[in-house]
Amino acid sequence: MISAAVVAAVVGLVPAVAQAAGPSAAGASPTTGAGSAPAPAAVEQAAKDALAKDRAAKAGARAGAPKAVAGPGAAPQDPYFELAMGSTAFYGHGVDIAVSVATDLTEGRIVYDIDWGDGRILQSTGDVTQDRLFEHLFAEVGSHRITITATEQTSKRTATIVRDVLVNGSEFVPRTPARLLDTRDGTGAPAAKAVAPYATTRVRIAGSAGIPAGVTAVALNLTVTDATDAGHLIAYASGTPQPTTSNVNFTAGQSVPTLAIVPVGADGYVELANRSGGTVDLIADVTGYFTQSAANGYTSVKPSRIADTRDGRGTARGQVAGQSTFAVQVAGQGGVPAQGVAAVALNVTVTDPKGPGHLTVFPSGGQAPSTSNLNFTTGQTVANAVIVPVGPDGRISLRNGAWAGTDVIVDVTGYYSADSEAAYLPENPKRAYDSRLWGPLAGQQYKSLGMWQPGRRLEAVVLNTTVTDTQGSGHLSVAPDPLDSATVTPTPPDSSVLNWTKGATVSNLVQADIFLTTGIDVWNRGWEPIDLIVDRVGAYDRN
Template identity: 55%
Template sequence: MAVLPVTSCNAQATNKVAVRTKGSDFTPHTPLRLLDTRNGTGVAKGKVPANWYTSVKVAGQGSIPDNATAVVLNLTVTNTTDSGHIIASGSGKPMPETSSVNYGPGQTVANLVIMPVGSDGRVNLDNIGWGPVDLIADVTGYFTPTASSGYKALSPTRFVDTREGKGAPKGQVAGQRSFGVQITGVGGVPKGATAVSLNVTVTNPREAGHLTVHPSGQATPTASNLNFTTGQTVANSVIVPIGPDGRIIVRNGSWQPTDVVIDVNGYYTPDSNAAYVPPLAIPTRHFDTRKDGKPLAARDYLPLLGQPGVEAYILNTTVTNTTGSGFLSVAPDPNSREEYDNGTATPPARPISSNLNWTTGKTVANLVQAPPAEGGMVAFWNQGWEDTDLIVDFFGHYGTD
């Protein structure tokens, strides 16, 4: 079995301001649209040309301070005419060999990005494709060297499944309707948590549309978290502030009903000292099965070797060259590196939650905040019945040492 190495996760001090850990703490932000090339929000109106870029001003926008070191953005690409991908990077830094959003002609695709900002407070978005695209960026939080909230990982826990009536009324969510989800005091999320990390999945939608997730007690913002087409099953990571009553609101922006599934994989709280530590230089590509010609086998897994003292890895996972439908699960692996080295590792229990869903011929990406087991290991499971290629990009981690 191949093993995915993590070689550049070593924590290092990146700020001169004394904080509780060697990274930056998180502050949630009400969803706010920073960029929309369709109407000129944040930049001049007009599509981003092929093999060109646009820049998003982050620091100083909304309530984001000038000393923000990193940002959480929901990045959406739409009005596409060809295939390609978007690379997000801090301005003034070399463009990494990674991807944040993959798209095909006619698609509208969203993905969450956690990205260090440049010294000018900006993030660059490069369109690596054969045609122009519109780009949308919504912020839901930021990181600073000032003590705020650290991250606490949870084993993926299902909070909502409208197909079963779990966490919400049983039955599809009607078009243009919302429902609330109790977050604090449920499934290990304590009172006082400031934001929650989710994997949100839409399935069985009767028409194209989008979901918007936002704190309770506030009007629905002009922002989206997940876009879908008729009949599509699609997932996206979401980080959203928690309302004062401990709840979040999910709105179906379609005109027709859909089922919604929500898994919680972590939360942010002032009681956690796990701070965001960016890559030592730029985001890096850690594994690509296309390079060695050995795709991730059906119903099999690949382990990722990590390090102690990590609360969660921030990874962008991408599947491509798919020949059937399936889903990817990322879960802690209780084996040790020594057990893999000497051939005594045993397959971990197969997880039941999903991080990424795909259909035949599609290239799909999703951000994963993956908690390792005690020895620092994470397993990537191909839960489909056909082999698929897997790409793993490293965007940092939450460190406690």
């Protein structure tokens, strides 16, 4: 079994005229895509290194133990037979272990009986001098108790070791949207005060809105508003270096939302950095969190349009009136099961609004929370990724918080359920592609990007996509790359992930399906060239 190194990214844009930062010389080639994973030898070595530490600790303890006084004809040392174990976890559900015995025996055969703690038992035999390597996939994430017994076949000496191992994957716990931070009124902040230029504010995750300690990542809808200068926002785990990337770009006076799946620091906080020369107000709304215990895994689906008020698909035809709410059936639609769905991953677009306002997405059956998912101005087309719990009737609700009407489009990209197998693995920022190194992406053309990593059976990758240097209007689509794309031109999907106008820099989160393939196709659905930046922020690894 192999696994991937921790990778990821978000786009770093300079705080001037909301332009994307200059391309890095270390950027990926136009054909390689995402970051590399450790070779099998590296994974095995990590387990062996852990074994060596355990073996050394036991040898030290043995050397410091009182020795029996040797009598006439006694053996030169006391007999001993100890079992050592090292483990490493690079996967969503799996673990690699290395075991060996330390003994005065110079030869013999060892029988290893391994109880993985999940009802499965493995027996293996090896030489007394050998280190043995084993790998195992668990059905569930979380902590698992492994019991290993080693028995030498001739002498019948035996030793047992019991260890708890924690696999890396996390599963999702949705919650009704709740506001954790609003610097305008002091919610979750020391005071009602805008974030200063090039300053950082902290968002408490653990202990807020019922979120427990120890969560690995959190789904936040971040909104920048009242900006006095152009720049970008960076969200990252507390206690880690600030990335040179970004989650969202903004211009002076603009209100811009984005969904971010952010690793949580060991102290339970995330950091939000204002990378501009002016002040900004920041808002953070939580829709769920990831934890290393059994909850809801992820299943990706082919991007599908399940609601469009322009043509009456999935809802009533005609614009959603101001200050009104409508419901969309998601269970049983667009590849989503009819039962057992806890939350859905969507891309929601507002278009042709007749006035400024915001849109709120929430589970059906309750009141609209005082949160928002999209902000818009008159006539603007804007999209944002959304993760939202599903109501008991299998529907979600969308509220138009403006005073005037607007059209709304809903595309589904995946869902979370107890039966879904893929666990989330947060990754460090990693740039997968930057067309500024290779030339712009022409209108109505696509870019294929490899996302496969050896040793992982990936369900989906989590990306931050950015378009910049746009020479016209258009929208971006992302779809799995067909395995025969080298000989057959792929067909673009009828869904979109972001929209732009001439001269704009726009970002959005994408949870891209790659389960039955090895990469993605990113389509420029405009007629004029754009520069495309794709950063990787995480992945879902299947059982």
